[in-house]
Amino acid sequence: MRLTDYTDYTMRVLMYCAAHPDRLVTVNELAQEHGISRHHLTKIVTDLGRQGLLQTVRGRGGGMRLSVDPARIRVADVVRTTETDFRLVECFDARSNRCPLTPTCRLKGLLESAMDAYFEVLEGRTLADLVAPDAAKRGAARAPDAAAPIPVRSARTTRPTPLQPRARRSQAERADA
């Protein structure tokens, strides 16, 4: 039981930007600091841009910043968006399920309750709660005042695993050149 690398890296991009609210962050910098390929990061940055969580600036001196106050980005929303495979056991997938125990089995309901409890813990926390207090307090550059958490829209370009390089250079990648 583990989260995908896509979720791990997405959280790191968001947290790194939240921890550096006073300047633009580059894909090269993220790649170097975290030891993650630029291709993977570019895909994630593009997805986060489409979700409205990141703003990218092109050209020399360009990069990315959070476009939303970190106190409005709920961890549960991010994880729900990045994790797509919650098939805990076979019967979660009605199409392929052939388990003969299904009619009388209560395992599925139990695992669903456990998963609900898992997300209930994440519901109460935002990106601002995850980074150092000083950095979080300053908030995202150009972000509106903190208000109700914003829903994270699913805008992933493809399925998250395995991470695939994009054929064309994205806006974020150009900004980083």
Added chain:
Amino acid sequence: MRLTDYTDYTMRVLMYCAAHPDRLVTVNELAQEHGISRHHLTKIVTDLGRQGLLQTVRGRGGGMRLSVDPARIRVADVVRTTETDFRLVECFDARSNRCPLTPTCRLKGLLESAMDAYFEVLEGRTLADLVAPDAAKRGAARAPDAAAPIPVRSARTTRPTPLQPRARRSQAERADA
């Protein structure tokens, strides 16, 4: 985020035996009913035997049965034994972790709390809670009277994923011939 096939199949073997407490269950029967290879099942049955949860009977007419009352087998213990990879994000593995956010990051603690909440739901349930009331009520053949849940000992022969066929025929496999 999903459980391994090893966990899925282990739960099915236990639940199937719990649902058929009045007779011996064979590996062939499990393989046919669930569409799982005999090799995988044999490995799981061997592991469950070593953990003291299954009893196997050799020879013609042989098979397996629960050796413990299903009301004493806690779901949380089984899942903790069968799932070995709880590396939710990179920093869960101290050896390979190189995330520069670690000193100020609170994501690891949050995910650990969420995982605790997940298992708290499973803690309260036993194998008897998962199968049909009638079958569970009858209990396992030759099982002692229900008492405090027994701890499930880890006795896996190898890592669970991918499931590997065993080189030698196990007691359970011979019993099934």
